[in-house]
Amino acid sequence: MKTMKKILFVNACVRPQSRTNVLAKYLLDKLDGQTEELDLGKEDIEPLNLERLEKRDLYISNKDFSDDMFRYAKQFVGADIVVIAAPYWDLSFPAVVKSYIEAVSVQGLTFHYTEEGIPEGLGNVKKVIYVTTAGGPIGEFNLGFDYVKAVCSGLYGIGDIVCHKAEMLDIVGADVEGILKNTMQEIDQVYGV
Numbered sequence: 001m002k003t004m005k006k007i008l009f010v011n012a013c014v015r016p017q018s019r020t021n022v023l024a025k026y027l028l029d030k031l032d033g034q035t036e037e038l039d040l041g042k043e044d045i046e047p048l049n050l051e052r053l054e055k056r057d058l059y060i061s062n063k064d065f066s067d068d069m070f071r072y073a074k075q076f077v078g079a080d081i082v083v084i085a086a087p088y089w090d091l092s093f094p095a096v097v098k099s100y101i102e103a104v105s106v107q108g109l110t111f112h113y114t115e116e117g118i119p120e121g122l123g124n125v126k127k128v129i130y131v132t133t134a135g136g137p138i139g140e141f142n143l144g145f146d147y148v149k150a151v152c153s154g155l156y157g158i159g160d161i162v163c164h165k166a167e168m169l170d171i172v173g174a175d176v177e178g179i180l181k182n183t184m185q186e187i188d189q190v191y192g193v
């Protein structure tokens, strides 16, 4: 029996009228599977401070992942496809994405180190699709996506990581609808009309 693919939609779009969210929803409609949305705006993920780090390290060394702090890592490794939608902020993404990655990067759940000290992925995730929009040009270094790609590939061992983006949306006189439509057409070419 064919099981339904699990799609995790990590939504880091802050504004209610977010163009990034429009593109992500357009793409999600084309994917085959069951989507679970994680709206980072509603999660209030705290970055690690000394207290939380020490607590976490103790759990990790005991291989006890029952605490609620591990829910994001467990949810992540259980997905087949992860779609991350994040606007281009300050040359990367909203800070909550970094807090989320910190919560997901758990040794023993998302990755472990081999005897040679090389990180190796442990999860199910086969593909990560990153969606972003920018007010100006993103340029050669797409620092938001490049960072997510480095973590997902280097730490979590995911092989297929792609980005769909729309740029120059806030330039005076920009044809916002036209730019978004172009990105939608690119999405159509990859995932079908």
Ligand SMILES: Cc1cc2nc3c(=O)[nH]c(=O)nc-3n(C[C@H](O)[C@H](O)[C@H](O)COP(=O)(O)O)c2cc1C
Residues within 6 Å of the ligand: 013, 014, 015, 017, 018, 019, 020, 021, 087, 088, 089, 090, 091, 092, 133, 134, 135, 136, 137, 138, 169, 170
């Ligand atoms: C806090 C903040 C930081 C931003 N930083 C950049 C930036 O570094 N480069 C850029 O091109 N646009 C920047 N922008 C513009 C956004 O990338 C652009 O408006 C984007 O389309 C917003 O996505 P959204 O419509 O999904 O909210 C920034 C916007 C905000 C609110």
